[in-house]
Amino acid sequence: MKTRFQYFDFTLFIAVLMLVGISSVMIYSASVWNRGDYANSGLFYRQLVYAGIGIVVYLVATLFRYENFRKPHILYGLYALTVILLFVTWAMPPLNGARAWLVVGGFTMQPVEIAKFALILLLANYYHRLWNDDLKGLPGRIGRAAIVKKGWRAQIGAFFLIPIIYFFLPYAIAINGQPDHGGLFVLGAIMFMMWLAVGSPLRIIVPAILAGIGFVYAMYTFVFTDNQVSRVDVVFNPFMDPEGYGHQLLMSIISIVHGGLTGVGLGNSYQKYGYLPEPETDYIMSIIAEELGFVGVLAVLTLLFFIAFRAINIANHSDNHFAMFVSFGIAAQLMVQTAINIGAMSGWFPGTGVTLPLVSYGGTSLIMTMGILGVLSSISMRNRHREATRRAEIREKSAENVQSSSLHVVR
DSSP: OHHHHTTOOHHHHHHHHHHHHHHHHHHHHHTSSTTTOTTOOHHHHHHHHHHHHHHHHHHHHHHSOGGGGGSHHHHHHHHHHHHHHHHHGGGSOOBTTBOOOEEETTEEEOHHHHHHHHHHHHHHHHHHHHHTTOOOHHHHHHHHIIIIIOOHHHHIIIIIIHHIIIIIHHHHHHHHTTTOHHHHHHHHHHHHHHHHHTTOOHHHHHHHHHHHHHHHHHIIIIIOOHHHHHHHHHHHOGGGSTTTTTHHHHHHHHHHHHHTTTOSOTTOOSTTTTTSSSTTTTTHHHHHHHHHHHHHHHHHHHHHHHHHHHHHHHHHTOSSHHHHHHHHHHHHHHHHHHHHHHHHHHTSSOOOOOOOTTTSSOHHHHHHHHHHHHHHHHHHHHHHHHHHHHHHHHHHHHHHHHHHOSOOOOO
8 A cells, every 4th residue: 555655646635635625714704604593613514524524535536446447346336326316316305496415314415426427437438348349239339330430320329329328318317307407417518528538520529519509408498497497597687587596696796796806805705694595505606706806716716627637637648548538537527517617606607506626515526526536546546656667667678788788888
């Protein structure tokens, strides 16, 4: 274990700890009103517990060999578990208009957070097997036709239809029944980003984008409830319902404008005193913008995108497709969730309940995010160990060549 930790990715770990530290401070500040109970620090202490558990999970995941996630009983066992948990939520009491949480005693858990990681693993394993000609049965025949013959029908089947039907569709059915279209959109965006990463042909990517836009429009027109339609409509005109669906967005915009460049000072936000609903969760960046200003927002985004681009760098140094695709998937999840959360708080995207990774209040989100970053750390450690071993072999080979040579260099 000591030898393995010699290659521990401290840069990634420190960036994660910095974000968790900022999150803890801002949750303490944002939750001071705590739904009308002034100076109640309960959410802050809970977040500290979640952060402690998250750090342990991060370190355990770092030591766990990421290749084990390819074992069928682990991979498909996790897949089955997450699908079952998502269907079980249908029987749970609704929270904020959706049955997206499992409520057991005084604890709540959001299974979609686990499903995001499971989908990344499923897609990474599938595309690893696709590129290495390891698929069996009908998927294997379609995959070989897509890679070798490059037929467009086979490519559509191999890159799009098979993973959608086998992996994405069960999640979509379960999540749509809650309904949690924010979580479903994140899963779809992760799949799309991984399509780009695994080398899906552009001649079928473009039609897929158009089909996706058409699907979202059809969902908006025929499937969305009145509540969900109103959430979309207020993005274009928050003043259409300033006391209802547009209230949270208007209060968020006021926070951003009030904060300006440098903010009003830590702890000095006005919007957290009952004006901005639940400021410690989806809209915590609004409080950061108000108290720390554009400078604080930029610092948080810099750390988040540093971690995402670190994941891409780790992917580029991986020696197998599975590790590469998992790393890309983790980067995609971080960037997608960050973009959606920032878009919602600034009026560019409907409020969907998507948390800001490592920053928003929430146990399942924080612990799972730190867990997947621990898997990323495990891949990074393996890359560093392999590169160090290769450099040592090159030095040893060079030394042997010098010793076996009859020529001597006179210094």
